[in-house]
Amino acid sequence: MKPLRIGTLATAGDYGAQEVIKAAILASRYCSPSNDFDLVVYAKKGSSEGFSMDDMGRIAYYETGNTDTSEIRAAFEALRRGDINAIVTPKNSHDLMAMAKNYMNPDIERPGLIGGFPTMGGIRYVTDIGATSRVDDPKVFAGLAELGRDYLIRHCGIASPRIGLHNISTEHAYPTLQRAYELLDGFPGFVGYAEPAKFWAGEIDLLLIDGFGGNSKLKDFERIGLMTVSMCADALSKAGYFDAAKALPGIMKARLSYDSYLISLLLGPGWVFRTHGNCKAEQLAKAFAMAVKHPIQEPY
The missing domain is CATH 3.40.718.10 (Isopropylmalate Dehydrogenase)
Structure with missing residues (x-):
């Protein structure tokens, strides 16, 4: 069975890209035969400084541009295409809301x-x-x-x-x-x-x-x-x-x-989950695993 794919945004939360990428690396320990998922990190240029590709392991890493907005747009587009099953991020609500409006029922x-x-x-x-x-x-x-x-x-x-x-x-x-x-x-x-x-x-x-x-x-x-x-x-x-x-x-x-x-x-744009902005790497890694417990393989 093809693993589920969880997308996340590097430039998010109170601790920034380094903590998010560290969380993505930690998340693999929560995988099991019944709870298997791959992670996709959408990041503006320079976010992975200090990490090598060997560190990334199963993580797919995509550089999206020079702005935080480019990360959100790339993740939402991937969700709409079906390239990922869900987004999990500590991104602030205001930015998520602004982007989500473009990907939901206009009524x-x-x-x-x-x-x-x-x-x-x-x-x-x-x-x-x-x-x-x-x-x-x-x-x-x-x-x-x-x-x-x-x-x-x-x-x-x-x-x-x-x-x-x-x-x-x-x-x-x-x-x-x-x-x-x-x-x-x-x-x-x-x-x-x-x-x-x-x-x-x-x-x-x-x-x-x-x-x-x-x-x-x-x-x-x-x-x-x-x-x-x-x-x-x-x-x-x-x-x-x-x-x-x-x-x-x-x-x-x-x-x-x-x-x-x-x-x-976040009701409306699909399987988009927000975590507490104060999440450290260990908590955010658990949040990725929690999202997989939802029926994200099904259409929202």
Whole structure:
């Protein structure tokens, strides 16, 4: 069986090309007969300085031009042609968004990042979690609902997703949300406004939110979770359950750390995954392997 091919961009993330290329070299250790993939690095000229072709091993390395934009365009073109199955990158959301618009349904206003969160009812999904920080056009929410619903049905096994529009009240909303509600009224699965408690109870399968709120929710989730674990461990210790108190923080930190949720899908242009910009080489290498667990061999 032909290995899957994952594309990535050299000039991306907080640590730049050297860290991305190092991650690509490390990634081969995560390959197995059931999880086999090749990596394609798209890089502007000079990005591979300090690495030899012997270092690259199974990595295909393409120089694309003199600009960061040339990397993104080359990767998206390769994805459209079918030369690669997916893109995984810590590239900033703004640059990915700008390029993605050229490779998706023109009727959709903007793509959005979608991420899964553990809730009382199991894994539930949020979009957007960082692609569009402020939404002024209600049609953006309508587009996210369409993209998100399709993804949950086709790839998450949720036949009839319940979709809620994030709000702090079930009655009042600012004008953009009010207009979005009107556009979504009658959309399959739309249940109206959804307060945070409803989402965390697992009563909503897909929560529509602007990128600022979604990204804040993502970051708060990890920190509030770890704070709660610390409080529980302290209570266990005071009650005399010392072994449990010692074990709990380590167990839950592994569950709540963003290392367990390294990639999020950019809905719209195909199998394009964004990782945290702060990923070091080891984390980014794991992110490549995580992408292969998605059905990227199938059309998006």
